[in-house]
Amino acid sequence: MGNALWQHSITGAFEVYDSTTDSWSEAAPMPTPRSCHAATALDDKIHVFGGLAYENTEVWMIHDVEVFDPTTASWSHAAQMPDPRWGIGAAVVDGISYFIGGGPRPLVLFASPYVDAYDPNLYTYWTEVAAHLDGTHGSQWRTDLCAANFNGELANVELVLHANTGDVHQTYTIDPSQQKSFADVVGEMGVEGKGTLEFRSDQTLRVAGRTFNEGGDGTFGQFCDFQPMDAGLFKDDEAWLIGLRQEEGLFRTNLIFANTGIRKATMFVELYRCSGGSSLHTLWVVDLMPGEVRQEIEPFAILAGEPNLGWGYAKVTVVEGAGIRISASVIDSRTNDATTIVAER
Structure with a gap:
């Protein structure tokens, strides 16, 4: 199932061995070709996790989890891994897949200490x-x-x-x-x-x-x-919050950061004014533990010192973590009517 071919290319080929006839046959290929991945048999389906992808000299790791159903001979997607890894050890105990160690960086022989559990019925x-x-x-x-x-x-x-x-x-x-x-x-x-x-x-x-x-x-x-964890932002993702307002007595903006992942997350946040796009407050660091939410009240006024900015926007870069949810609440200070703006990649 998958693996590397000659000259830094990989395959999604899926071949099936029938021990009763001592013969091989081809099945539907994996949607995401990969190598150095892990696979487990769970609930009469084959789950494929992580691995590496290649294209010419470029190498990257894979978050995606793909599931093969032998009864329909088809593939589907499951929840992404908390972080991409390759060379993972895998085992199934009582209907739970466990993933042990692996490499957190492409082709770098540095092992991850993490053990993650995947429950297909949760x-x-x-x-x-x-x-x-x-x-x-x-x-x-x-x-x-x-x-x-x-x-x-x-x-x-x-x-x-x-x-x-x-x-x-x-x-x-x-x-x-x-x-x-x-x-x-x-x-x-x-x-x-x-x-x-x-x-x-x-x-x-x-x-x-x-x-x-x-x-x-x-x-x-x-x-x-309400979204699953893998609908959030992951490491190295950049996202933008636009249409933010800060005007005394008229509008105020709060920013909300939530970590729905299972490990600590770190983000860099930059605030900008609309006119000229100049940065107001750079490399503001937000650290969140798993499950933690942080609301920054009126950061344009408090952090950037611009209580009458008018219109602005923000850029967020995820340095570490997975499943990061980020939004802004633009509030009419006269009525306390709030509008949610969701960060977009």
């Missing part, structure tokens, strides 16, 4: 911040969420709030073809504050939410997107 969904707290300018922030189970089996779910005071866990079930709502979910979990919210399930779900400011005349809200 589905996780994250949103970078959920809240039950009083904010600035008289705002009161709350989060509602809904989860829908469109499968034919009962979903066993665990909700985990990764707050600064520690993780809070609650378990629920969702019947087939039903939706469950969680009003003021952080408050219902007994927390006064905010954190990254993780939704774990043994069934695939549709999860969405809304974080809003609760005022005397109603609410002003913004959509909370």
Whole structure:
């Protein structure tokens, strides 16, 4: 299955040996050709993890996990690895694949100490911040969420709030073809504050939410997107937040960073003004532990010293880590109405 060929090229060829007939046959090739990867047999399917890719003299490592189903003779994608590695040791114990060591840099003989576990029957969904707290300018922030189970089996779910005071866990079930709502979910979990919210399930779900400011005349809200870990940013990714505003008494911008990965993450952040694109504050470093969320309140005013900047933007570079979620909240200071802007590569 795969491997290197002559002159720094690789193949995705997949060949099958039948011991009963002592013969070989060809199967559908891997979507991502690779070498030095690991493979395990799990739930009657073949899972292929990591490895190296080559093109001429360029070599890079692979995050992708691809799954071959012999019953349909087809490939599909699974959740990406927390970080790319090659030359990995692999084993399966009680339905869990374990990945041991491997090289964290292409063709460099430096071994990783990490042991990672992969469960094909655990589905996780994250949103970078959920809240039950009083904010600035008289705002009161709350989060509602809904989860829908469109499968034919009962979903066993665990909700985990990764707050600064520690993780809070609650378990629920969702019947087939039903939706469950969680009003003021952080408050219902007994927390006064905010954190990254993780939704774990043994069934695939549709999860969405809304974080809003609760005022005397109603609410002003913004959509909370729940995504799997591998939908976030990875090491060496660059992303941009545009359309940010900072004007005293009119608009303010907060930045939110969340680490949905399993290892420490480090980012460099640069703030820019729109006119001329000049940098205001460079190499601002953000370090996050797994599950940690950090909200930077009005960084244009506080870090860059520009309380009346007008329009600006930000650039984020991920130095280490995986599953990084980054967004901005642009808030109308007169109404506390917030708009979410998601970082884009």
